[in-house]
Amino acid sequence: MIIKSNIKRLLQYRICLGKFKELGFTRVYSYNLGNAAGVSPEQVRKDFSTYGITGNKKAGYEISSLLEILNRLFGMDKTHNIIIVGMGNMGRALANYNERFITQHVYIYAAFDMDPSKHNKTSGMPVFPLSKIPDIVSKNDITTAIISVPAIAAQEVCNLLIDVGIKGILNFAPIVLKVPDHVVINHLNLSTEIDAIIYYLNEKLDTR
Amino acid sequence: MIIKSNIKRLLQYRICLGKFKELGFTRVYSYNLGNAAGVSPEQVRKDFSTYGITGNKKAGYEISSLLEILNRLFGMDKTHNIIIVGMGNMGRALANYNERFITQHVYIYAAFDMDPSKHNKTSGMPVFPLSKIPDIVSKNDITTAIISVPAIAAQEVCNLLIDVGIKGILNFAPIVLKVPDHVVINHLNLSTEIDAIIYYLNEKLDTR
DNA sequence: CATTTTATGTTACTGTTTTCACAATAACTC
DNA sequence: GAGTTATTGTGAAAACAGTAACATAAAATG
Structure with missing residues (x-):
């Protein structure tokens, strides 16, 4: 499952709309949204059109609705409710974001780790x-899980999660997990994200 | 700057090749690589072809070369050498990965934070x-930086970094940063990645 | 060494995404 | 309230990406 760009953009529009609302605006135009989300106004309108979202000619869109x-x-x-498997550096960082970072409608219910020294029942997560x-x-x-275990263990953890009914996975392990068709998986490899930046920097130097 | 999918795939092939090599293989076929990277063999060959990478008819590709x-x-x-600005949860997690997670050729040289209580000179990063x-x-x-400060501060930090010569940015703040054309920027919003998964789960339920 | 097998590399095709252009229409102006 | 302006919504065009088909050539076979 590859997450479509238009879905990511719609989520970004939503974030921008929230900021506009906080600033006291009530209406917004495709131009404003596109500017804030880093895309063209046409792209904004097209995305809305794709999902049957309509505004008002000349008056743009009402932010609240x-x-x-x-x-x-x-x-x-x-x-x-979601869970995190793997309380290494990344897992702990995500767990700490429960209140500040993850949006209101997502709650990290519990975390899991193989290492007994990381288990607890009292403080925090x-x-x-x-x-x-x-x-x-x-x-x-719970139908959604974050995998943040080492690559070597990721597929096994993934299989276990699917066995117990998990349907959506965000995977931070640097391995492409095999999942059945009914499972939605989103791979996020942070070192690849940095490597890609470095590639484009090199490319620009080469072609100057 | 949007990172092209073929670049991400090539980076994934590289990771898979490393694993094959560790397992003692010396040659690999587009079928093997595609299977490990979750894409079709044709896609693998096409990606190689795009970047002028060739193998051997009938004998596949030599892993080392x-x-x-x-x-x-x-x-x-x-x-x-790269830097991290913002030693919150995400920044600290990334900083800790210096030896285990970031690939050999990337080294986190230093980190920065507004909060004086987070400064130090002795232990670790x-x-x-x-x-x-x-x-x-x-x-x-240093030409590459990771931004992991709160959204409200991100654009200001971004401007500062560009002023001092940073050319590539990986941004974890949930805001689309405005940068000049010569700067490569890669936005990574973790809550959006989870939200997208939840969207597809809902969609599947709706249409069953 | 001729034949068969098998995997590459590329061209043509198909599908998707983005951009462009403009008709439609709501709000504003005078 | 007629005319003007500004913004949406969409159909067509263009650009891009992915898939499929197959000619080619190296290796294996006998």
């Missing part, structure tokens, strides 16, 4: 052994 | 005030 539509489109009208995954996932209607 | 070509293509024959950025960037030939 646009936000409502987008929130409904993205299932943000209810809370989604609860961290459990992997053996607790089936129980916690099924009892709390 | 393929890795050499890719390493040269991605400027991995020399070390790239050195963390400096933002005022030290111009000096350290220019003295160490």
